[in-house]
Amino acid sequence: MLLFIMSFSKDSYSSIHICSLEGAREIDHSMYDGVITIENSNTDDPLRIDESICPQLVLCFDDIATPEGEWILPKERHVRTALEFADELRGGSLLIHCHAGISRSSGIALAIIAKGLGPGKEKQAFKELEKINPNCQPNALLVWFVDDILERDGSLFKMAKSMVRLTG
Numbered sequence: 001m002l003l004f005i006m007s008f009s010k011d012s013y014s015s016i017h018i019c020s021l022e023g024a025r026e027i028d029h030s031m032y033d034g035v036i037t038i039e040n041s042n043t044d045d046p047l048r049i050d051e052s053i054c055p056q057l058v059l060c061f062d063d064i065a066t067p068e069g070e071w072i073l074p075k076e077r078h079v080r081t082a083l084e085f086a087d088e089l090r091g092g093s094l095l096i097h098c099h100a101g102i103s104r105s106s107g108i109a110l111a112i113i114a115k116g117l118g119p120g121k122e123k124q125a126f127k128e129l130e131k132i133n134p135n136c137q138p139n140a141l142l143v144w145f146v147d148d149i150l151e152r153d154g155s156l157f158k159m160a161k162s163m164v165r166l167t168g
Contacts, residue, residue, distance in 0.1 A: 006093050015093040016109050018133040020101035021047060029053045033092025036082055038104045041072040047097075057085040063103045065141040074104070079111050079145045085113045107142030110160075115150055121158045122152060 019027065019115045021039070027048050029035060037047055040063075049056040054121060059078045062071040063155070086094060098104035114125040129136050147156040153162060 014113060015086075015091075016132055017093070017095045018101055018105045018109055018136075019095065019097045021099050022095055024097040025096065026094065029095070031093065032095045033089045033096050034085060036085060036094065036096045036105075036108060038096070038098040038108065040099055055085075055088075057082065058165060059108075061104070063098070063139055065139060074107070074141045076145045076149065079108070079142060079149055082108045083111055083115055083149070086115075091135060097124065101133070101134055102137050103139045104142065106136035107138040107146065109133070109136075110138055110143065110156070111146040111149070114152070114156060115147060119152060121152070122155045125156070126167070127157055 017032075024035070024037070024047055030053050032054050034054055035049055036050075037056055037058045039046055039058065039060050041060055045059075048058075048060070059082065060072060061074045061078055062068075064071050064073060067073060096105045096109050109132060110125060110129050113128050114122065117125050117128075129138075140157075140160075143157050143160045146152075147154060150156070
């Protein structure tokens with residue numbers, strides 16, 4: 001089981017925890033202000049959290065960066081929806097999980113951290129992500145979308161290629 005319960009909190013973005021689907025099934029969700037669930041397109045047993053416990057955003061896409069068969073590519077709208085969800089928490093605690101807790105969840109966490117820190121702090125955003133998830137390997141297409149949405153002119157994507165291993 002992969003479970004990272006390290007967190008980092010700044011006034012400018014949520015306290016973020018990252019874990020695998022298995023870890024997310026075992027966690028007490030009531031300790032979070034929100035949960036972002038990123039599930040595979042072929043998930044048989046999806047994790048659904050009672051809204052009375054905490055709000056949950058469910059995104060469905062696979063960990064790929066180029067089209068492959070029937071799998072679902074990450075899209076810009078996935079990143080935008082996750083950023084809006086995190087904004088609604090106004091700095092609250094956030095659990096982000098995907099199947100393994102390494103790639104898609106790290107990509108979404110990077111988006112939230114980078115937006116909160118602001119332009120010019122891309123290296124710091126990756127360092128914070130690595131503190132939260134030492135095994136992070138953000139999905140390359142997600143990082144590309146984050147860079148575009150946050151108008152970082154390629155700096156986040158370049159930083160990702162130099163600092164961490166991208167997947168997809």
